[in-house]
Amino acid sequence: MAKKKITQSKKETLDFTKYIRWFWILFLCGIIANVLLFLFASWGFLGEMPDHTKLENPETNLATEIISSDNQTLGKFYFNDNRTPVDYDELPQNIIDALIATEDVRFYEHSGIDGRGTLRAISKLGSGGGASTITQQLAKNLFTKKVSKNIIERLSQKVREWIIAIRLERQYTKEEIIAQYLNIVDFNNNADGIRSAARIYFGKEPMELDIKESAMIVGMLKNPSLYNPRAHKNPVGTKNRRNVVLAQMSKYDKLSESIKDSLQNTELDLNYSPESHREGIATYFREYLRSFMKEWTNKEENKKPDGSKYDIYSDGLKVYTTIDSRMQQYAEDAIAQHMPRLQAEFDNQNTPDRNKTAPFLDLTKAEETKLMNDGMKRGERWRILKNQGKSDKEIRASFQKPTAMKVFKWINGKPGEVDTIMKPIDSMRYYKSFLRPGMMSMDPLTGHVKAWVGGMNYKHFQYDMVKQGKRQVGSTFKPFVYATAIDQLQFSPCDSFPRTQITIEANKFGNPEPWTVKNSDGKYSGKQTLKDALASSTNTVTARLMNEIGPQPVVEMAKKLGITSEILPVPAIALGTPDISIYEMVAAYSTFANKGVYNKPVMVTRIEDKNGTVLYQFKPESKDVLSEEVAYVTVNLMEGVTQAGSGKRLRHNSDWLAKSSVYKEVMTGYPYELKNPIAGKTGTTQNQSDGWFMGMVPNLVTGVWVGAEDRAAHFKSIHYGQGASMALPIWGLYMKACYADKTLDVSDGKFEKPSELNIDIDCEARDEGDIGGTLGAEDEIEVDF
Incomplete structure (x- = not known):
């Protein structure tokens, strides 16, 4: 047993x-x-794994950044990824504290994998939260990305993430891993990476984020779509998630209990600043720059070391420009302040009971029909439907069908848009009723372009009136005639000429018919000095100068001044018949301010790759055009425009504007009171279709144009339709803002006088019988064509 x-x-x-x-x-x-x-x-x-090279240089799309001369980001070029990386030392401590307290509290203790967190997740089958470390999340974002729903595939992905995380920990410091992670995350609304998120949601650089802002951004990491503050009419979920982050910071002693309680009771306080190609600052300039960059990347000498082309949307280039963000903003603000007022008066004159063909004037029905038909064929809608194989008849019919659309509108003095239902043909007429501006500002000493505004709203008016658009320049062309006469015949501003009518005979200068010139005010008696004649824009005096020198030398002078547009050598150019861009006019006028030396406008100073290697450095292009003496005398002539001509209102205060019977509806509220030396010229073309003002101080030349898309849309009267009331106010508002900003160095001094000046500019008192002298308020209504 x-x-x-x-x-x-x-x-x-x-x-x-x-x-x-x-x-x-x-x-x-x-x-x-x-x-x-x-x-x-x-x-x-189990799937492709990154080698040492890929770990060293992960493949991420980086946006090209456009940087102003005062080191501000104007915008970016990107397709899907609006990402601009920042270094660890560009991050505030509060965002690092929030990140670690919320996402990976043992970040500094592990080597890529948190053992305790992993065991906890396994024991609770994931119900107690995931175990991914910051390094693992970086590995997933960089190399595995899309999460599979298949359990086996997901396990395979998780293993790869673990291995990559360990390798990343060997490759990078903890600080570099934090920076890379925050740079790679998609925060929605084109906010790719921490820098874009900070700028888009709060209008700040990352280093400027405060605690609650950092907490909101870190809170979005859990689910950027769910906790997106823009996705909810009442972003309660985003606020609650932010408060969870604040609580975590308090739990791990990164925040006191009292501060936590205080911050949890605050609102999100977003400052939503979208970064898109059609929104933000300097949109027209950025679009010009896109063309510049594409042209630059196509050149053989600008290829990458491997022979491929740089991609402006993904290679992370940095483009350093001459635009000053402060001056650019002042330029855009000046346009936004003046244009709604001017537009309101224009609309008032074009109500159906006042103008049955509004916004057009002086058109027959046949001319109006042709204008609209031509507009249809030039439009985007016609092009798209034509590419779809639609017939002309079908396309025309589509213009008569009411369609839901968003249209531009001035709202409380600011550019905006409204939802409406409108026939496309009616929307065409609606947009043709808007007066449009163009403006460029340039330092004549360097050629650096400081501000560039091609219109009032790029989303709805994409044609750039700085460089693309060319319009008749009116009397702003006259200084070229005067400069040629001074250069060739040594005329003085004090030389007098009769105001009487003049006829340039047929066949002289190739003119096929006799050309009789009239003055806009109908006055022809007496004489005027050249200075007074330019100030009052007397056409007959300018024509007499043309009769003396001929049109060909004037054309040659304009070409030397940088005008590339076609100018026919006929006498009529004396009154500004050529179509020229603002870009060309500003560069030409800058030659006068720069003592006769022409500087080609500069927009880009250098281009760097993502590693800071300089790929392009601009080389100044300049040439001597005029003697210093002739340039100074021409400037002296143009100073008369702001002393006694149509530019004199730049000197006036609000009392004068209140008393003036003319312009007060549009001009009230514009007390410029500029007392410093200013040289300039107004310009108005036939029928008030185009209004110009070119203004100069010693180190800044600015040109402004205002007009409608079609010349048939214009003011009825010269009171509102001349350059002095359409364009000059924008110049005045812009300069007043520039002078108010003491961080800018815009000159308020005199133009430098040459050491040797043989041409007399000190004119004696005029006879009482002459029409020269100081003009009164009503006399300032001189038509500049």
């Missing part, structure tokens, strides 16, 4: 030993399987 019990005990022991053996076999097999799993994953059998 005892023997049987012993035998049974041995058998039970043997059975137990078998279980232990199988346990260790399975355990060892599990270890081997896991080792093999990780080995296979590291060898790439």
Whole structure:
């Protein structure tokens, strides 16, 4: 019996030993399987794994950044990823504290994988939260990205993330991992990476983010779509998630309890500043720059070392421009302040009871129909439907069907848009009723363009009136005639000429017919000095100068001044018949301010790659055009325009504007009171279709144009339709803002006088019978064509 019990005990022991053996076999097999799993994953059998080179240089799309001369970001070029990386030292401590307290509290203790967190997640089957470290999340964002719903594939992805995380920890410091992670995250609304998120949601650079702003951004990391403050009419969820982050910061002693409680009771306080191609500052300039960059990347000498072209949307280039963000903003503000007022008066004159063909004037029904038909064929709608194979008849019919659309509108003095239902043909007429501005400002000494405004709203008016658009320049062309006469015949501003009518005979200068010139005010008696004639824009005096020198020398002078547009050598150019861009006019006028030296406008100073290597450095292009003496005398002539001509209102205060019977509806509220030396010229073309003002101080030349898309849309009267009331106010508002900003160095001094000046500019008192002299308020209504 005892023997049987012993035998049974041995058998039970043997059975137990078998279980232990199988346990260790399975355990060892599990270890081997896991080792093999990780080995296979590291060898790439479970999916592509990044090598050392890819870990060193992860493939991420980086936007090209456009940087102003005062080191502000004007905008970016990108397709899908609006990402501009920042270094760790550009991050505030509060965002680092928020990130670690919320996402990976043991970040500085592990080497890529948090063992405790992983075991917790396994034991709770993921119900207690994930175990991904910041490094693992970086690995996922960089190399595995899309999460599979298949359990086996997801396990494979997780293994790869673990291996990559360990490798990243070996490759980078903890600080570099934090920076990379925050740079790679998509925060929605084109906010790719921490820098874009800070700028778009709060209008700040990352270093400027305060605690609650940092907490909101870190809170979005859990689910950027769910906790997107723009996705909810009442962003309660985003605020609650932010408060969770604040609580975590308090829990881990990164924030006191009292501060936490205080911040949790605050609102999100967003300052939403979208970064899109059609919104933000300097939109027209940025579009010009896009063309510049595409042209630059296509040149053989600008290729990458491997022979491929740079991609302006993904290679992270930095483009340093001459635009000053402060001056650009003042320019845009000046346009936004003046244009709604001017537009309101224009609309008032074009109500159906006042103008049955509004916004057009002086058109027959046939001319109006042709204008609209031509507009249809030039439009985007026609092009798209034509590409779809639609017939002309079908396309025309589509213009008569009411369609839901957003249209531009001035709202409380600011550019905006409204939802409406309108026939496309009616929307064409609606947009043709808007007066449009163009403006460029340039430092004549360097050629650096400081401000560029091609219109009032790029989203709805995409034609750039700085460089693309060319319009008749009116009397702003006259200084070229005067400068040629001074250069060739040594005329003085004090030389007098009769105001009487003049006819340039047929065949002289190739003129096919006699050309009789009239003055806009109908006055022809007496004489005027050249200075007074330019100030009052007397056409007959300018024509007499043209009769003396001929049109060909004037054309040659304009070409030397940088005008590239076609100018026919006929006498009529004296009154500004050529179509010229603002870009060309500003550069030409800058030659006068720069003592006769022409500087080609500069917009880009250098281009760098993402590593800071300089790829392009601009080389100034300049040439001597006039003697310093002739340039100074021409400037002196143009100073008369703001002393006694149509530009004199730049000197006036609000009392004068209140008393003036003319312009007060549009001009009230514009007390410029500029007392410094200013040279300039107004310009108005036939039928008030184009209004110009070119204004100069010693280190800044600015040109402004205002007009409608079609010349048939214009003011009825010269009171509102001349350059002095359409364009000059924008110049005055802009300069007043520039002078108010003491961080800018805009000159308020005199134009430098040459050491040797042989031409007399100190004119004696005029006879009472002459029409020169100081003009009164009503006399300032001189038509500049």
